[in-house]
Amino acid sequence: MNTSIEKAAANAAYPVFIPFIMAGDPNEEATIETALTLQEAGAHILELGIPYSDPLADGPVIQEAAERSLAGGMTLKKALALVPKMRERGLNIPVVIFTYYNPVYQMGLETFAKAAAENEADGLLIPDLPLEESEVVRTSMNEHGLELISLVAPTSKARIERIAQGAQGFLYIVSSLGVTGTRDELAEGTRAFIEEVKAVSPVPAAAGFGISKPEHVKALEGAADGVIVGSAIVRIIAQFEEELREPETRPEALEKVKALAVSLVTMTPMKDEVT
């Protein structure tokens, strides 16, 4: 299958940039405008997070984003409905829905796949759905033209090839042990691990988990095809939560998000790093 996600990833020069934002953090309008800002900054694919009460693959930054979003009443259904609104405003990059399995299971696989396709989403990524549990989900998604993104981890070893064989869109390389979150340094052996995965991947391979600085992106050049960045972006959204809520102050806050995104895409360290 050669769909929009794979094309977007395959046609880009390094780095394919895949930012993550949480739907509804801090509100719907801010999410829509953040998505557009990230596209402007050079994003090739957008990962749109669905907040969950028990995000066990996520560190504190994404957990808190989920709490803010849930407090505002965000749901999977409402998040899907944001995608057409983004499209109307000019978003044309593929959108991958990032969600834990339970909300999708509750909506029903068929209902979800149909709604996601109707709302012009392109793919689905479920961090708590390993290969062994994924077949029924993949079938439902594919029937509606959506792709299910597969993940490999540093512990996958003998599983890497099996997972890579079924990969669609892009292959998500969990580059370090642990949960999502910013890290100061890339783990030792990250590059070698990525090269090992890349060698067997039929689709572009992007690295995530802990990738938060332009230096990290630079360090993976020539190994990965791209990077997924979540916590570093969400941390700025948290920092400018109040500004992002209000239309008057939002543009200024979005500039901060954009500055980080541009520095990641261009692999150029920022002068005044936002901390």
Added chain:
Amino acid sequence: MNVNYPDEFGRYGRFGGQFVPETLMAALEELESSFRHALQDEAFMKEYHHMLTEYAGRKTPLTYAGRLTEKLGGAAIYLKREDLLHTGAHKLNNAIGQALLAKRMGKEKIVAETGAGQHGVATATVCARLGLECKVFMGAEDMERQKLNVFRMELLGAEVIPAESGSRTLKDATNEAIRYWVTHVEDTFYLIGSVVGPHPYPEMVREFQRVIGEETKQQMIEAVGDVPNAAVACVGGGSNAIGMFSPLLAEKTKLYGAEAAGEGINTPNHAATISKGRPGVIHGSLTFLMQDEAGQITEPYSISAGLDYPGIGPEHAHLADSGAAEYTAVTDEEALEAVQLLASTEGILPAIETAHAVSLAARKAAAMESSETLVICVSGRGDKDVQTMNDRISSQKEAEA
């Protein structure tokens, strides 16, 4: 009935499975394979049973509850005395089994979650005994409510780490333990406390708790010449219940689980997962789950911290679904009455968790023939709950006065 589950995918009927991040899958594969080898290894099983006997104090007695039987006027009631096990609850059976397995796998670091602290204490105890490093995640809220157990764990050499996320209770402690395990999976063994979590945990914990039901069966045959007509156990995650039920599944014994109704199943404050939950995924397993319309997990409530869990072991979900066991919700108030009932008739102060089973058992026994027998799994002793009981019972008396 046929009890050859879970299948190769860790499924109990439509429940169970492995809904975890890819990072953990290799560890679960390794764990399953080590567990299967250990079960077949005579030396390992001998060491496990030796430690149960010489260290934990098995086998635990089966006590005929004569005065309780007489008071209720129905089935003859027997008590399986897990409250007399070292550390005061059934939790130690499983902690010993898994800690020995960890050692066998060459893992010297243990991480565990705990709600009320009973599993944490059992884990800290066996880690001290075997010389393993022990970290226990406990909800910050629970640490406040169960200060003495925190102190006990620390005395035993464990590090107790507060879980500050979410509602800061057992569910969140489990999330944090899993997050810790994902980060340290290469040298750390996750010692889970109940028949929950991804495959093979529910099966493994069952196998390390089935000694309860095996002894009960044998003791009942010695005492009355037959297996019991009914068995009753409380269910949070459901490890003491599975331990009791599993060896009796193929028998005529009717199996009853008591879950926590808290303030009532028609109020928002309960932990009645089977009565009120829907199938969903929690902590790696598809099972009955307390959740809202959109699939967000909701906060359970029970007076007993050990039953205060929004999920339930997937095997229980399957037993409920197939009708092989029956589950009934028991309120805080009914449990507190049952504490007083068992204490005053038999001189045994049960844990509030256990009291849920006592309450249900009293209801069932009263409706049975005097020629029939019923066994209650007295999963733990009530010393840890004396303060809670005192607070609740005195405030009730005040309200009545």
